[in-house]
Amino acid sequence: MTFEQPPQVDELIPALKEWFDSPLGQELIEAERKLLEQVLPTLFGYHLLQVGVDNRLPMFAASPVPHRVLLGPTLELGMDKRAIVARSDELPVDGESMDVVLLHHALDFAENPHQTLREASRVLRPGGHLVIVGFNPASLWGAFRFLKRRRQVPWLAHFIRHGRLQDWLSLLELTEVKAVSALYAPPFESSHRRNRCRWLRGLMQRAPARSGAAMVVVARKDVPGITPLRRPWRRKLISLPVIEAKPSARGHSRRDNADE
Template sequence: MTFHNQQPIEVLLPHLKAWFDSDMGKELLAAEKVVVDRLVATLFGVHLAQFSVDSRVKLYKESPVTHCFSVIPSIELGLDEHNIVADNKDIPLAHESVDVVLLHHALDFTDSPHQVLREASRILRPGGHVVIVGFNPLSPWGLFRLFSRKKDQPPWNAHFISHRRLSDWLQLLHLTELRHITGYYSQAFEKATFRSRLSCIRNSIKRSPAHNGAFTVMLARKDIAGMTPLRSGWTLRRLINIPVAEPSTRGSLRKVRETR
């Protein structure tokens, strides 16, 4: 599967933030937070990393994890110490050092979503969990996106990766899918009056057994056979250095004899 080229994140970010500040964007974020809060409250560990496209969005406030931080794509004014500026495709974190990874639309707004997911799997310790939040192509929003004249603007320029595609990627990375949840069933109209008038359609879609909400949330666990989950290297105490005899060589033995 090929993905369309997107604008550089530095160019895209102001438009993306403006959309999240709109009424529809705020409603979507609120619905996402309700679902994610329920999931992260059950995930434990020492370190949680959220891959974000908007540094203002923090979806880990209900998490019991000791240390939570965000990985954001660009430097911004007013950033606190809980942010790391890095490319989501190349995270400067140690291998298997994080207990929980939260991807908030990080796969939707990148030229290489599979590489971003691979990085999330790399830094995730065995037994750790990943939570993926993204737009759902099998929803009224996905249908609206096909005929929208604003395909080059957020959120319609997102990738809208299907659940089936994500499931295949998870299996390749030894990630076992545990939950699949969708939410936010309002129609994709920017005006609140239009969305409220179509509340009957929203309720019928919500009662449908299919996963057709505007966003999807997937929870997966990193399972690797033959490996025992270890605590993160950041929390391990310094080991006591035990002197070990170095292996001798012919050259070293000859030098010792000459000195005698």
């Protein structure tokens, strides 16, 4: 699949920040945090890496992992001391060193989502978990995206389909273990207009498939099964009972005659 390339992430940062600060953007972030509160407490380890597009938005508050690092694309004033600056497709992290990798809209705005996903898989230890947060094209937001100007944030994002994401995970030997979605309201900037469309929100909530605008996918990095070596076969000797010879009555009579 070829993607319509959005501008470079560092060029989008001002517009992304402004949109995330808007009421609609804040509603999305709140919905995503609630979804992460469902999945992060079940993922354990020592090291967590969040790869995102806005260093002001740490999304790992619900995680029990003690050492957490936030990675973003640009240097900003007042950055968290745990934050580092790097590209999402060239992570400056040792391979197989992270227990949890959280991609917060990193695939949506990546120049090459395939490479970003490969990098996340590379730094994830065997048995670790990858958490992907992104826009769901099978939602009202995905439908409204075709009516919006694609050059505007956030509608120029990739909006990767869940089925295609599953295929990519499978190629990297990552197994999906959970997928959840939320935020069923249409993406109107006006809260008044969103409230008037509550009937549409209820309709999408009753849809059989995951139809929320925000989607969280959790995948585990599988480890090939190890076949234990068999111990060399050893012949066991079975101890049989030994029958001791006992003198018979005839033997006793002969011995007595000889003594006489």
